Amino acid sequence: MTVEDWLKAHEAEGVAFIEDFVRIESLSADPAYSAEIARAAGFVADALRHAGFPAVEQIPTAGNPCILAEWIVDPAAPTILVYGHYDVQPPDPLDKWLSPPFVPEVRDDRLYGRGVSDDKGPLAIALFVVRAFSEVAGQPPLNIKFLIEGEEESGSPNFEPTVAALKDRLSCDLVVSADGAMWRADLPSVTVASRGLVAFDVTVAGAGKDLHSGRHGGSAPNPIRVLVALLASLHDGEGNVAVPGFAEGATPPDPLIEAAIRSVDFKSGGYFDAIGAPRPDPLPAGTDLLTRQWLVPTLEFNGISGGYAGSGTKTVIPSDATAKITCRLVAGQDPDAVVDAIEAHLRGHLPTGYQLSIARHGPGSAAFALDPDQPGLSLAEDVLEELLGQRPLRVAMGATIPIGAIFARHLGAGTVFFSFSTADEDYHAPNEFFRLSSFRTGLIAWARLLTRLGAMR
Numbered sequence: 001m002t003v004e005d006w007l008k009a010h011e012a013e014g015v016a017f018i019e020d021f022v023r024i025e026s027l028s029a030d031p032a033y034s035a036e037i038a039r040a041a042g043f044v045a046d047a048l049r050h051a052g053f054p055a056v057e058q059i060p061t062a063g064n065p066c067i068l069a070e071w072i073v074d075p076a077a078p079t080i081l082v083y084g085h086y087d088v089q090p091p092d093p094l095d096k097w098l099s100p101p102f103v104p105e106v107r108d109d110r111l112y113g114r115g116v117s118d119d120k121g122p123l124a125i126a127l128f129v130v131r132a133f134s135e136v137a138g139q140p141p142l143n144i145k146f147l148i149e150g151e152e153e154s155g156s157p158n159f160e161p162t163v164a165a166l167k168d169r170l171s172c173d174l175v176v177s178a179d180g181a182m183w184r185a186d187l188p189s190v191t192v193a194s195r196g197l198v199a200f201d202v203t204v205a206g207a208g209k210d211l212h213s214g215r216h217g218g219s220a221p222n223p224i225r226v227l228v229a230l231l232a233s234l235h236d237g238e239g240n241v242a243v244p245g246f247a248e249g250a251t252p253p254d255p256l257i258e259a260a261i262r263s264v265d266f267k268s269g270g271y272f273d274a275i276g277a278p279r280p281d282p283l284p285a286g287t288d289l290l291t292r293q294w295l296v297p298t299l300e301f302n303g304i305s306g307g308y309a310g311s312g313t314k315t316v317i318p319s320d321a322t323a324k325i326t327c328r329l330v331a332g333q334d335p336d337a338v339v340d341a342i343e344a345h346l347r348g349h350l351p352t353g354y355q356l357s358i359a360r361h362g363p364g365s366a367a368f369a370l371d372p373d374q375p376g377l378s379l380a381e382d383v384l385e386e387l388l389g390q391r392p393l394r395v396a397m398g399a400t401i402p403i404g405a406i407f408a409r410h411l412g413a414g415t416v417f418f419s420f421s422t423a424d425e426d427y428h429a430p431n432e433f434f435r436l437s438s439f440r441t442g443l444i445a446w447a448r449l450l451t452r453l454g455a456m457r
């Protein structure tokens with residue numbers, strides 16, 4: 001029996017495995033679920049042992065544990081590290097679910113349940129494929145490690161320190177992520193880049209206390225007026241960031257991503273309709289919008305506060321005003337340098353008589369970009385092309401997936417996102433589902449990918 005035959009013969013067992021996994025209410029956002037988190041960590045560790053891993057360990061962190069499994073079959077063979085997570089998003093709003101979130105249900109060849117697409121189903125594929133190799137061949141076709149975390153849905157606060165501490169044990173030639181998602185159900189894709197993120201507040205202060213706008217209006221400093229003028233200086237009339245040094249170090253994207261942007265026929269009118277915004281005139285090209293979402297760094301205002309914002313009026317001149325800002329970064333930009341450039345620009349435009357302060361929210365994360373020539377990437381693309389009938393597009397993600405940058409920084413390894421969930425599967429929303437057709441394809445795809453990575457010497 002071949003590994004692929006074994007997988008086909010055991011599909012129902014694989015689905016039952018996902019169902020058992022989904023029944024565990026492993027919410028990382030709410031401490032009330034810590035017993036369920038522990039149960040999910042144990043479930044993953046047991047599954048790894050059952051798949052044949054000789055070494056499986058729970059790694060404690062300052063938060064939820066990571067599970068590390070290692071199977072070295074031949075020190076001369078290539079080594080991959082598989083990434084995934086066992087925690088899930090909260091299921092609210094519960095009344096929008098057609099079947100209870102933690103009671104898995106199959107309807108129309110789709111499995112419904114919280115976490116089934118993100119990331120329990122895709123993680124189950126990777127686990128089940130290792131088990132198939134051990135049942136059929138006694139061992140996997142290469143050295144394989146799994147690092148499965150339990151805080152991804154809460155921003156992975158303890159993941160980077162864990163990777164840094166385990167650096168030597170995690171060493172590998174390539175990371176293969178079971179997390180991530182294909183961009184569109186009708187279009188095979190691999191994510192090869194995602195933007196980084198840095199967040200901070202800008203506060204402008206004037207007088208030492210709030211003042212009466214009748215007594216002091218016209219003479220006292222008004223921090224709201226100065227703050228909005230400063231904010232307005234950060235972009236040009238077309239919305240491009242106008243801060244000198246902002247994009248310092250940014251490296252050009254993989255040309256295949258630009259080719260993908262040209263090929264997908266992204267409709268800009270439909271985009272504005274879908275987000276409920278009036279269509280601009282003239283309408284920008286779809287390629288321009290997608291380029292801005294994927295490949296251009298941003299500086300966005302997320303909130304602004306100062307003075308009185310309740311109902312009615314209050315005749316106040318506030319002592320300070322604050323804007324919340326986040327920047328999405330592209331490969332090559334350094335989060336610290338970006339904030340420094342913005343701060344220098346703001347200080348250069350700050351009128352005398354005001355004080356400016358910047359408060360960072362964490363260190364931020366650099367963008368991720370996979371080396372376009374990474375051999376594991378073209379093997380993954382070959383497998384997807386065989387199984388899905390067309391060469392997958394190389395796509396970027398506007399949002400931030402920190403793991404790619406973390407693995408690059410600490411392990412020096414590229415990350416190939418090889419998830420079989422699809423962006424339309426309502427993860428993070430009610431009625432999350434996972435296409436069982438993707439499960440079946442994913443099993444064969446992972447089996448072939450591991451075989452071919454193992455043959456690379």
Ligand SMILES: [Zn+2]
Nearest residue numbers: 118119179180
């Ligand atoms: Zn996920």
